[in-house]
Amino acid sequence: MRLLGIALAFMLSAPWLAACDDDAVSQARRQTLIIGKASGLSTIDPGTTVMAYNFAPMSLSYERLLRFVVADGSPTGAVEGELAESWRLDDDGKSWLFTLKQNHRFDDGSLVTAAAVRFSFLRTLRLGLGPAQALSGLEDVEAIDARTVRFRLAAPSPIFPLILALPPMVVINPTVLAHQKGDDLARAWLSEHTAGSGPYRVASWERGQRIVLKPNPYAAETPRYFQKIVLKTVKDNASRRLLLERGDIDIFEGVTPDMADKVAQMSGVVLFERPTPVIVALAMNTTRAPFTDIRVRKAISLAIDRRAIASGVVHGHASLVNGVLPAGIPGHDPDLPEVLRDLSTARALLKEAGIAPRTAFTLSYVPASATVDSTALAIQNQLADAGLKIRLETLAPSAFAKVLAGDFDLTLSNWSADFPDPWPIMQFAYHSLNAGEGYNLSRYANAEVDGLLTRAEHAMDAEERTALYEQAQRIVMAEEPMVNLFAVHGLLAYRTDVRGLRYNAWQPGIYNVESMYRGDDAP
Incomplete structure (x- = not known):
């Protein structure tokens, strides 16, 4: 009799449990941002790539000393501190001194230090690939103390702070050297893993299919709303547009000029231009x-x-x-x-x-x-x-x-x-x-x-x-x-319930997801 009562109670509660499951799925989807990308990524090692299609996971997983100030979809020409609390040019015109903010931590919990800054930039120079070209005038990086770092240039450069705000100029956790193979400076490992202090970190990557990012528990700026980001590769433009129209993706990258007007007329969609x-x-x-x-x-x-x-x-x-x-x-x-x-x-x-x-x-x-x-x-x-x-x-x-x-x-x-x-x-x-x-x-x-x-x-x-x-x-x-x-x-389409987007048309594929939210769910 007791078993029958338990079974009856379970059956009566089943619809309620199903409703709870549906609510949980719905909430999980609402807190997941899905970005439809036109091409897959080749690497996520900041020291090796200058290709814009690789930047999205890098920009969310790492921090730079400086970042561009963006207004109405375009950079203003000014920069603001991301890891840097302050910076100044020395009297010689060739040395830039940066003081780091306190308590920024990598995704393993360790502090971001001047030594980590030095390691990251010297690594880029040693690799000698695309990002190193922008640093061709950099002679040395000196960690003066835990929070102070000096960049010495070969000649005065008024644009050096702007160069430091470029997507590849991030700070990497020096502990990645534990994954070094030969003298590759952990290039193989970093091509598909992240080791940064950004609001997210790469959780999984199915090459040619999707990259999934989840919050960095130690980040100084924790995600405001979205707890999961999916970068989904959909090479066919028409398929990507259909997914946006159905709400299966939230952001549609790679809007081509011939389809822009049609996308702008879609219900529930905003065309950014x-x-x-x-x-x-x-x-x-x-x-x-x-x-x-x-x-x-x-x-x-x-x-x-x-x-x-x-x-x-x-x-x-x-x-x-x-x-x-x-x-x-x-x-x-x-x-x-x-x-x-x-x-x-x-x-x-x-x-x-x-x-x-x-x-x-x-x-x-x-x-x-x-x-x-x-x-x-x-x-x-x-x-x-x-x-x-x-x-x-x-x-x-x-x-x-x-x-x-x-x-x-x-x-x-x-x-x-x-x-x-x-x-x-x-x-x-x-x-x-x-x-x-x-x-x-x-x-x-x-x-x-x-x-x-x-x-x-x-x-x-x-x-x-x-x-x-x-x-x-x-x-x-x-x-x-x-x-x-x-x-x-620059053309980008997104669902109308995606709020708080501050997009920079000059640097496509980079998003401020940590401060974005959905609909009326502003926390």
């Missing part, structure tokens, strides 16, 4: 005839309808670049006139330069997306109107080495700035030191421009720097080694 400094350009090989002739370069520039490409290829989700520097960068001149298409002048310049009608040139590029292909086709058609025959040569990424070696006529180029400063664009796209293997794909070389850029790189006075960059920009504009087609807009 902001201008970025990512410039798409047509680079001409200035070391190969006839592109050594300014008349030919000018003719190609005048034969291209930039506005038609921006509206037709990227469906208006881009801004024109009337000059070298895009909007948001000091030195950008908003009063520069739009470069209008002028076919008659283009044809006259080609004739004057001795270029016969139907002369053929090759546009070599990597077809990384449908947008790139469409841009190449538009250029081909527009230059045909000026009497030029353009052959399109698509290259595998590994075959792009021929372009870097200078074996090309025309190529599609893109570059960007991670922060609001002329240096990343002017230095890498136009300084002769970066011709060839660098980002100066046009192989442009001008001694006067080189001198101006070198002076600007080390000038500590903001007005002087801007004036130097403006002068260099005017020379580059007159010589036209590249045709700046447009600056793309």
Whole structure:
């Protein structure tokens, strides 16, 4: 009889238990943020990657000394302390002194110290990979005491604090050396594990499928709401869009210009769109005839309808670049006139330069997306109107080495700035030191421009720097080694119940999840 009573009580309570289970599942889902990513990650070792698609788990698991101040989707140009309580430039102009905040701890409970800062930056320099390029002027890092660290530079650098706010410039727990294999500085282990002081840490990773992050119990800034983050790889754009529409993912990365308007009309979805400094350009090989002739370069520039490409290829989700520097960068001149298409002048310049009608040139590029292909086709058609025959040569990424070696006529180029400063664009796209293997794909070389850029790189006075960059920009504009087609807009879609998002369009894939929440559940 007692057994029957127990069984009856259990059956009567079963619906209530099921309801509790449903509530628990519902709450667990509400406190899980799922981000749909267009591609899988290759590594999460901060010392080895500068690829934006790898940054999300790194930015959530680690802390930097400084971070960018973001307003209305774009960086302001200012930085604020993340691990740093204060910082100052020494009188010599080449030493930066940082004092660390107290009680920031790695995910094993150990304190973040100046020794850990020193270890992290020297590790990056020793690895000598992508992130080390941004630290090329760093001579030494000295841990003065547990909370004080000094960076010694080879020459004054006004942008050094901005460089320290870049995603790879994080502080890693030195105990990772326990996982070192040979002299790899724990590179193999850190490629799929984290050892930071950020609000989360990587809990699991199914390569090509998903990465799961959970809270770091020792973090100084514990997550406000979300207790689990899932970075889900869904390569197909249409599938990713359907998952967002159904609410199976909360954030949709990789919104393409052709689908942006449709996504904006979806119920329960917000489309984020902001201008970025990512410039798409047509680079001409200035070391190969006839592109050594300014008349030919000018003719190609005048034969291209930039506005038609921006509206037709990227469906208006881009801004024109009337000059070298895009909007948001000091030195950008908003009063520069739009470069209008002028076919008659283009044809006259080609004739004057001795270029016969139907002369053929090759546009070599990597077809990384449908947008790139469409841009190449538009250029081909527009230059045909000026009497030029353009052959399109698509290259595998590994075959792009021929372009870097200078074996090309025309190529599609893109570059960007991670922060609001002329240096990343002017230095890498136009300084002769970066011709060839660098980002100066046009192989442009001008001694006067080189001198101006070198002076600007080390000038500590903001007005002087801007004036130097403006002068260099005017020379580059007159010589036209590249045709700046447009600056793309950053596009991101997310569910309306995701609140507190402070997104930086200049650094896609990085989220302030620790302070985000869902709907009306603000804690």
